[in-house]
Amino acid sequence: MSGLELLVVSGIKVVVAFAFLVLTVLVLVWVERRVVAFMQNRYGPNRAGPGGILQTLADGLKLFFKESMTPRKAQFLLYIAAPVLAVVTALLVFVVIPIGAPVTIGDTTYTLQVTDLDVGVLYILAISSLGVYAVALAGWSSGSKYPLLGSVRSAAQMISYEAALGLALVPVIMFSRTTSLAGIVEAQSGTFGGLLPAWNIVLLPSFVIFLIAGFAETNRAPFDLVEAEQEIVGGYHTEYSGMRFAFFFLAEYINMFNMAALTATFFLGGWNGPLFGPTWLRYVLPVIWFLIKSWVVVFLFIWARGTLPRIRYDQLMAFGWKRLIPVSLVWIMLAMVAIGVRRFGLPWA
Amino acid sequence: MAEFVVFAVFALAALAGAFVMLVARNPVYSAIGLLTTMFSIAVFYVLLDAHFIAAIQVIIYTGAVMTLFMFVIMMIGVDRDEDTSERLPYQRPIGIILAIGFAGVIVVAGSGAWVTGSASFAVPDLNGTIETIADELFGTWTVPFLGTVFLLTIAAVGTIALARYGPTGPRPVDDGEEPT
Numbered sequence: 001m002s003g004l005e006l007l008v009v010s011g012i013k014v015v016v017a018f019a020f021l022v023l024t025v026l027v028l029v030w031v032e033r034r035v036v037a038f039m040q041n042r043y044g045p046n047r048a049g050p051g052g053i054l055q056t057l058a059d060g061l062k063l064f065f066k067e068s069m070t071p072r073k074a075q076f077l078l079y080i081a082a083p084v085l086a087v088v089t090a091l092l093v094f095v096v097i098p099i100g101a102p103v104t105i106g107d108t109t110y111t112l113q114v115t116d117l118d119v120g121v122l123y124i125l126a127i128s129s130l131g132v133y134a135v136a137l138a139g140w141s142s143g144s145k146y147p148l149l150g151s152v153r154s155a156a157q158m159i160s161y162e163a164a165l166g167l168a169l170v171p172v173i174m175f176s177r178t179t180s181l182a183g184i185v186e187a188q189s190g191t192f193g194g195l196l197p198a199w200n201i202v203l204l205p206s207f208v209i210f211l212i213a214g215f216a217e218t219n220r221a222p223f224d225l226v227e228a229e230q231e232i233v234g235g236y237h238t239e240y241s242g243m244r245f246a247f248f249f250l251a252e253y254i255n256m257f258n259m260a261a262l263t264a265t266f267f268l269g270g271w272n273g274p275l276f277g278p279t280w281l282r283y284v285l286p287v288i289w290f291l292i293k294s295w296v297v298v299f300l301f302i303w304a305r306g307t308l309p310r311i312r313y314d315q316l317m318a319f320g321w322k323r324l325i326p327v328s329l330v331w332i333m334l335a336m337v338a339i340g341v342r343r344f345g346l347p348w349a
Numbered sequence: 350m351a352e353f354v355v356f357a358v359f360a361l362a363a364l365a366g367a368f369v370m371l372v373a374r375n376p377v378y379s380a381i382g383l384l385t386t387m388f389s390i391a392v393f394y395v396l397l398d399a400h401f402i403a404a405i406q407v408i409i410y411t412g413a414v415m416t417l418f419m420f421v422i423m424m425i426g427v428d429r430d431e432d433t434s435e436r437l438p439y440q441r442p443i444g445i446i447l448a449i450g451f452a453g454v455i456v457v458a459g460s461g462a463w464v465t466g467s468a469s470f471a472v473p474d475l476n477g478t479i480e481t482i483a484d485e486l487f488g489t490w491t492v493p494f495l496g497t498v499f500l501l502t503i504a505a506v507g508t509i510a511l512a513r514y515g516p517t518g519p520r521p522v523d524d525g526e527e528p529t
Binding site: 075078117118119122123125126127129130132133136137140148151152155156158159162179 | 377381384391400401403404405407408411412413416417419420423424478479
């Protein structure tokens with residue numbers, strides 16, 4: 001591919017990925033409100049558009065035209081930078097997620113991800129570790145006590161659960177023998193005995209730890225102490241209004257979808273699934289499988305929010321450091337032994 | 350050309366970050382400055398095709414270390430005024446002399462091939478940087494690597510021991526439970 005062609009293709013991919021994410025958030029917010037309402041025996045938004053699906057768009061327009069207020073004691077530069085940083089880090093994670101099988105048009109093969117990095121998993125961990133700065137800076141630069149409390153909580157929480165998140169992925173990398181996301185999906189393409197799909201969900205402890213740490217990393221219930229309304233108003237975004245608040249909102253939901261898409265990619269086989277029909281259908285079906293898997297995980301996120309009460313702060317820390325991390329370390333050792341046995345045979349054989 | 354532009358932008362950002370870290374009155378801005386510098390260094394690694402090192406740089410330094418700094422700064426209270434009076438009288442002149450000396454060393458080092466290495470040494474291997482590093486680390490340099498591991502573990506255990514035990518025996522433990 002020539003330089004210009006590369007530029008054009010990358011540009012198109014970036015625009016499509018951005019549009020896809022914004023559209024996903026519009027639907028995601030509506031789905032969450034409707035599903036939680038259903039679980040709580042209410043209706044939820046059902047007026048704007050068919051079934052209320054345009055409600056998020058209406059809310060977004062309202063936020064767009066609202067005044068963005070700035071607290072008098074705010075550190076203005078960081079106060080403005082924090083919501084931008086939140087959205088940028090959320091968008092950057094999606095860059096390496098493959099949403100479909102590579103498409104061949106003419107002689108060229110196009111991958112359905114913005115870029116495939118050979119250090120994809122590490123890239124995701126790196127970018128999501130930058131996300132904590134948006135929250136920490138927003139809380140501090142507001143110059144107000146509840147946001148500061150919220151951001152200190154979030155910094156502690158994200159450091160703790162990032163470790164568990166990374167450790168949960170180590171067995172996946174060891175079995176897939178690559179850190180590229182396309183490679184990990186590729187490694188899950190076979191079947192066990194021609195019957196069950198060879199998805200990484202067989203690494204069940206990893207899957208459970210990743211999902212729990214994912215809930216905590218996206219600050220979702222039952223780990224939403226960062227923005228616990230009853231205790232600290234809205235947490236880090238208490239002092240934000242208008243579009244600046246909308247940016248945090250957008251980032252939060254993009255992060256949630258990213259985490260769901262990553263769970264689908266790492267553990268549920270990504271875009272792998274049965275293929276049939278004419279050629280064009282063989283390119284469309286992987287995208288559909290990927291979307292179905294991601295939305296199933298999204299539903300898990302909403303389900304947890306609708307049913308589980310928020311846990312206490314000391315419980316959160318104790319659970320992260322004394323349960324999740326030791327369990328994932330033991331699990332990594334077991335996985336190491338399993339790989340050793342598979343490669344070199346039993347030690348007494 | 351594009352590579353040079355990216356390098357120039359992030360080199361300036363790295364220098365600006367280092368400068369802000371030194372002169373900022375507020376510790377949070379100092380932390381942001383250091384953060385900018387460390388992130389820019391990660392970009393340099395990307396430009397040198399060392400993707401693995403770049404990712405590790407961001408995870409360890411901008412991710413873990415600086416987050417911890419920020420956390421501590423926020424915990425101990427950022428609104429307290431720093432004591433900026435100078436206690437070491439010769440600090441400034443010595444600092445200036447050292448800075449000039451360091452600049453001289455860089456100028457000399459940049460002109461000597463025995464410092465920068467020969468051009469044939471740097472053969473970029475775009476795919477498999479992780480494999481290459483793993484081979485070196487667990488093949489050629491296993492013993493030094495394990496030595497570092499032990500050293501870090503001993504340091505961590507020593508820190509915890511110093512924090513938990515004073516000269517008169519164990520300190521009272523805060524186990525994080527809510528008071529009942």
